[in-house]
Amino acid sequence: MAIEEDVIVIGGGIAGSIAALSAADTGAQVRLVTHKKSTLRHASGLIDVLGYTDGESGPVHDPFTSLDGLPEEHPYSLVGESAIRGGLEIFDTVTDGAYSGAHTDQNALVTTSGGAIKPTARYPTSAAAGLVSDDRSMLIVGFRSLTDFNGELVADHLAAAGVPFEVNGAEIEVPGNYRADARVTRIANALDLNKDLSYNGRTLPAREAFAEAIKPHLGTADRVGVPALLGDDHADDVRADLERSLGVAVFEIPMGPPSYPGLRLEDLLFDALDDAGVRISDGNPAVGYETAADGDTLESITIDRRGREIPYHAEQFILATGGLVGKGINSDRNGVYEPVFNCYVPHSDDRYQWFSEDAFGEHPFATFGVPIDEHCQPLTAEGKTEFSNLRAAGGVIGGVDPTAEKSKSGVSLATGYAAGREAGEAI
Amino acid sequence: MSDAESPSSFDPTAQSFEPVSVFPDAEDMDLRPGADNCYKCTACDTSCPVAEVDDEFPGPKFQGPEQWRLKRKSDEAVDDSIMSCSNCMRCDNACPSSVPLSQMHNTARAEYVDEEMDKLSREYLRNRTLANYRTLASVGSKVPRLTNFVMGNSIVQKINEKILGITAEREFPDFATETFRQWWNKRGGPKVRSEEKRVAYFHGCYSNYNTPEVGKGMVRVFESFGYEVVVPKQGCSGTPMFANGMLADAKREAGITVDNFSGLIDEGYDVIASCTSCSMSLKQEYPELFSMDGIEDLSIHTYEAMEYLRIHEDLEGAIADASVEEQAFAYHAPCHARNQGLDRQAVELFRDLDGVVIEDVGDSCSGISGTYGWKEEKYETSMKIGEEMFGHMEHSTGNVGMTECPTCSMQMEHGTGYDIKHPLQLLEEALVE
CATH class of the missing domain: 1.10.1060.10 (Alpha-helical ferredoxin)
Known part of the structure; x- marks a missing residue:
């Protein structure tokens, strides 16, 4: 058998990466296979563990003290607090210096690009000066050509939420000449490389030009929030230079795609995978599997390399292909399914029951995914394990609405940790 | 009206509903x-x-x-x-x-x-010339020494730039004094015959005219694993034609490939290529852009050469048992290898080869993209894209570059002055007596 490992992880997002690192930590030879770029490019890069529960009216203060109130089929109830802590520990090691929040179990309150406040366990250090529990006065700056983010709107929303500080917003022109459809990537790139830009009839290095553009709006603000586009490879330098020029703290507010905090996190995770000796195969999808004669033990998964179906063998497998957005769970007119192993996904036969009439109501589709047991093993409709050597991690797991309770990253960390560890120890 | 608005009038299982047609x-x-x-x-x-x-x-x-x-x-x-x-x-x-x-x-x-493009414009003529590199090469390689001398002449390069818009900044790659096909014929074709293990080699233009050592290495490695290698008649893979919008030229070449390889596939041969843009073209662009008999079949039977061995042989084990003289490589994964999921293959394998240090120089594009970086007006863009790779190459331990793509290798050499090897050459050194 040409391609053979101890453990194969399918999926290259947070859950897959943590599962691979967790399995590699046990000494197993691990291969991570991933198809397209992961949904981290769409993600905020914020790591929430538990933000809201059914029982509590406001945001959760300490996710760990709220675990007891969760239903018994919740992934956290199944894998336990130690798995959440195990996942966070791997995450903190991988992101050392780039993320904050590890000093406490309590949630931090982070400003979002919509001006909402999100309870989150870990956040990029670049967002740290923007916590709303801090009472320093704040200026939020938006750029006119970036229609996804409006500084004045964010400031108004924060003020309306009753934050304990003065907050003002400003919309400014982006320094430099861009096409009308100037994108986040161009601005981030100009700041990253500190390219020369024209500003007010002068040519200035990008970071200086941005500081000059912000200065007139500064007023008495002690900190300035901008959309998360302050550079890519040199993001820390960009922020430090702006802080030096402005004389106040500068923080990033995570945005939608393309999300630089998400891209930076992806880089950190993949560097860690390389360092841990995890083999990575990307660019081709897993489309099927072969079992041993018992029909219960997976022998290989099938990777479709542009029409050639190639078996990848391993002793243990971890499914971390994501949820509806990542296409780890898919649907058509006939039903909802998990495309690689065809694992059981509970859902109504009537597709008009998949959603709620109320846009902000409780949508069944939000909880679609595979049910698991306490070993992260996917279960059939009869409650038996689908395969003796398959585990699941992250968004592919159902039974929970991680978007509503703000637990998406935490579920990925906890189940990734648990699935990886159990798979590695089974070798 | 969407079917969500009147669900009862729509039967999703009706056989007559063919949305694609x-x-x-x-x-x-x-x-x-x-x-x-x-x-x-x-x-x-x-x-x-x-x-x-x-x-x-x-x-x-x-x-x-x-x-x-x-x-x-x-x-x-x-x-x-x-x-x-x-x-x-x-x-x-x-x-x-x-x-x-x-x-x-x-x-x-x-x-x-x-x-939109004027067929008499300099841009069209230049692009057509670059896209049909094979035609040029087949003429030039008839008198390789003369061609190398002429093309290496700085006055000729200036004229190329002024008249054709081909940058004078780049050195034309030397033609080999003996093409791969000349070597193959002189050798008398395959040295191994097999009913079970048989591959047909798509060498493409570059390993035929410019780097026959890559093709020779490929043949020897495959024969050492007991494969019968055949080398059918062939044209260009079409890659430079796609890139220049010359789809009629590409279709002509695809037809030649399909004609000459289809019969072999029926006889149990798989198709292998040493150039990752050639394998990309046969695998993906052919069936995406053209419909002709046998083109799908050709697509699913095509592999990059090392990919093929990795799948069908215990290449990992063979490498683990081998050793070579000490050498260090700065490896760059071509974009077209990346798209086939092959970007980590060489590093993954050679990391375990005794004597070898190999480092990936990062995921940036080399910037040359075939004929792109040869165009006068694109040269600067091409070099800007390449900057990151040049920097990483210079910081890596290796002082020899490695890549599967002929034009990436031109760019790597142009930007750093390093010698560049193809993974198959190292594989030959490790596995062939």
């Missing part, structure tokens, strides 16, 4: 297929090496799905920025929604060349 096939120059899957997440734009260095380039999302939407509104001409797409195809790999971006770009480019 209302759209024309890809050869009709329609940007439609896949466009509606784009939800504008911009993952493609963040992966585009040209957009990263050229502020005027609107990026892959515009070139594909958005251009389609514009054309729906009124019959807009294809924007001329399509000629600045280098056809690296990275956007394909980035798209989480599997929009066939490179296919859309290839079709848009062909439409632009057909309908």
Whole structure:
């Protein structure tokens, strides 16, 4: 058998990466296979563990003290607090210096690009000066050509939420000449490389030009929030230079795609995978599997390399292909399914029951995914394990609405940790 | 009206419902297929090496799905920025929604060349010449020493730049004094015969005319594993033609490939290529852009050479038992290898080869993208894209470059002065007595 490992992880997002690192930590030879770029490019890069529960009216203060109130089929109830802590520990090691929040179990309150406040366990250090529990006065700056983010709107929303500080917003022109459809990537790139830009009839290095553009709006603000586009490879330098020029703290507010905090996190995770000796195969999808004669033990998964179906063998497998957005769970007119192993996904036969009439109501589709047991093993409709050597991690797991309770990253960390560890120890 | 509004009138299981059949096939120059899957997440734009260095380039999302939407509104001409797409195809790999971006770009480019570009313009003639490199090479290699002397002459290079718009900054690659095919014929063809293990080699233009040592290494490695290797008649894979919007030329070459390889596939041969753009073309672009008998079959039987051994032999074990003289490589994964999922293969294997230190120089594009970096007006963009790779090469332990792609290797050599090897050459050194 040409391609053979101890453990194969399918999926290259947070859950897959943590599962691979967790399995590699046990000494197993691990291969991570991933198809397209992961949904981290769409993600905020914020790591929430538990933000809201059914029982509590406001945001959760300490996710760990709220675990007891969760239903018994919740992934956290199944894998336990130690798995959440195990996942966070791997995450903190991988992101050392780039993320904050590890000093406490309590949630931090982070400003979002919509001006909402999100309870989150870990956040990029670049967002740290923007916590709303801090009472320093704040200026939020938006750029006119970036229609996804409006500084004045964010400031108004924060003020309306009753934050304990003065907050003002400003919309400014982006320094430099861009096409009308100037994108986040161009601005981030100009700041990253500190390219020369024209500003007010002068040519200035990008970071200086941005500081000059912000200065007139500064007023008495002690900190300035901008959309998360302050550079890519040199993001820390960009922020430090702006802080030096402005004389106040500068923080990033995570945005939608393309999300630089998400891209930076992806880089950190993949560097860690390389360092841990995890083999990575990307660019081709897993489309099927072969079992041993018992029909219960997976022998290989099938990777479709542009029409050639190639078996990848391993002793243990971890499914971390994501949820509806990542296409780890898919649907058509006939039903909802998990495309690689065809694992059981509970859902109504009537597709008009998949959603709620109320846009902000409780949508069944939000909880679609595979049910698991306490070993992260996917279960059939009869409650038996689908395969003796398959585990699941992250968004592919159902039974929970991680978007509503703000637990998406935490579920990925906890189940990734648990699935990886159990798979590695089974070798 | 959507069926959600009147669910009862629509039967999703009705046999007569064939949503695909209302759209024309890809050869009709329609940007439609896949466009509606784009939800504008911009993952493609963040992966585009040209957009990263050229502020005027609107990026892959515009070139594909958005251009389609514009054309729906009124019959807009294809924007001329399509000629600045280098056809690296990275956007394909980035798209989480599997929009066939490179296919859309290839079709848009062909439409632009057909309908917008003056056939007597310098740009058209230059692009046509570059796209048909094989024709040039087959003439030039008849008298390799003379050609090398003439093309290496700085006055000739200046004339090329002034008249044709081919940059004078680059050194033309030397033609080998004996082509791969000449060597193959002199050798008397295959040294191993087998009924079970048989492959047909698509050498492409470069390993035939310029680096026959790659093809020779490939043959010896495969024969050492007991494979019968045959070398059918062949033309160009079509890659430089796609990249220049010359789809008629590409179709002609695809026809030659299909004609000469299809029969062999029926006899149990798989097709292997040593150039990752050639294997990419046969695997993906052929069936995406042309419909002809046998083209799908050719596509699913084509492999990159080392990929083939990795799948069918215990290459990992063979490498673990081998050793070579101490050497260190700075490896660059070509974009087209990346798109086939082969970008980590060489490093993964050679990391365990005794005597070898190999380091990946990062995931940036080399910037040359075949004929792109040869164009006078694209040279600067090409070198800007390459900067990151040059820097990483210089910082790596290795003082020899390694890559599967002939034009990436030109760029690596041009930017750093390093000698560049193909992984098959190291494989030969490790595994062939």
